[in-house]
Amino acid sequence: xxxxxxxxxxxxxxxxxxxxxxxxxxxxxxxxxxxxxxxxxxxxxxxxxxxxxxxxxxxxxxxxxxxxxxxxxxxxxxxxxxxxxxxxxxxxxxxxxxxxxxxxxxxxxxxx
Amino acid sequence: xxxxxxxxxxxxxxxxxxxxxxxxxxxxxxxxxxxxxxxxxxxxxxxxxxxxxxxxxxxxxxxxxxxxxxxxxxxxxxxxxxxxxxxxxxxxxxxxxxxxxxxxxxxxxxxxxxxxxxxxxxxxxxxxxxxxxxxxxxxx
Numbered sequence: 408x409x410x411x412x413x414x415x416x417x418x419x420x421x422x423x424x425x426x427x428x429x430x431x432x433x434x435x436x437x438x439x440x441x442x443x444x445x446x447x448x449x450x451x452x453x454x455x456x457x458x459x460x461x462x463x464x465x466x467x468x469x470x471x472x473x474x475x476x477x478x479x480x481x482x483x484x485x486x487x488x489x490x491x492x493x494x495x496x497x498x499x500x501x502x503x504x505x506x507x508x509x510x511x512x513x514x515x516x517x518x519x
Numbered sequence: 520x521x522x523x524x525x526x527x528x529x530x531x532x533x534x535x536x537x538x539x540x541x542x543x544x545x546x547x548x549x550x551x552x553x554x555x556x557x558x559x560x561x562x563x564x565x566x567x568x569x570x571x572x573x574x575x576x577x578x579x580x581x582x583x584x585x586x587x588x589x590x591x592x593x594x595x596x597x598x599x600x601x602x603x604x605x606x607x608x609x610x611x612x613x614x615x616x617x618x619x620x621x622x623x624x625x626x627x628x629x630x631x632x633x634x635x636x637x638x639x640x641x642x643x644x645x646x647x648x649x650x651x652x653x654x655x656x657x658x659x
Contacts, residue, residue, distance in 0.1 A: 430570075
């Protein structure tokens with residue numbers, strides 16, 4: 408009998424965003440997320456801790472990325488915005504219950 | 520009454536936040552911060568709907584705001600196509616979808632929201648409660 412043990416390391420991509428995540432910026436975010444998923448990277452963490460404002464267009468880009476990752480067996484997780492104004496969109500739409508959210512990228516990565 | 524006129528595109532909508540901040544200047548800092556972030560998000564979403572749904576890319580959006588002791592009233596006018604309010608999708612949170620959350624967000628932030636087609640223009644009127652957060656709590 409041969410026993411063959413292999414160690415596999417999960418690849419997780421952490422994407423940090425700053426400033427406003429609104430209709431203007433959501434296109435670039437959408438493109439970045441699509442580039443990762445099309446390259447087979449479907450475990451993504453988007454760090455929103457330094458985001459100042461999120462609107463429904465920004466939320467839509469994240470939801471689209473999350474759906475694509477989950478379809479591929481992965482997930483898109485979020486570092487919670489520290490700014491209450493930026494957190495509000497997730498609370499009002501109840502997406503704070505749909506996304507896996509955490510206080511740090513390190514915590515979200517190590518929890519995979 | 521304060522007014523702001525902006526082009527009907529997403530870039531121009533970034534002027535809304537600073538304008539609302541000046542509208543709320545008479546309020547104490549705590550109330551201004553608390554109310555300001557709610558109002559900015561709601562009005563920004565309303566204006567985004569105007570840009571996206573009314574085919575008014577060559578037009579301008581006119582915003583008017585009036586602050587009283589108890590409320591803030593914001594009107595948004597655009598001369599785009601008439602809006603079919605029933606066409607806004609109802610989000611189903613059990614089936615996360617990519618679009619359709621703007622109106623859901625607005626309705627949770629306002630005391631009231633009305634739409635009228637007046638003189639060939641769309642007019643949205645949003646009213647917000649103004650809490651008096653500076654008042655000390657009553658002694659018991």
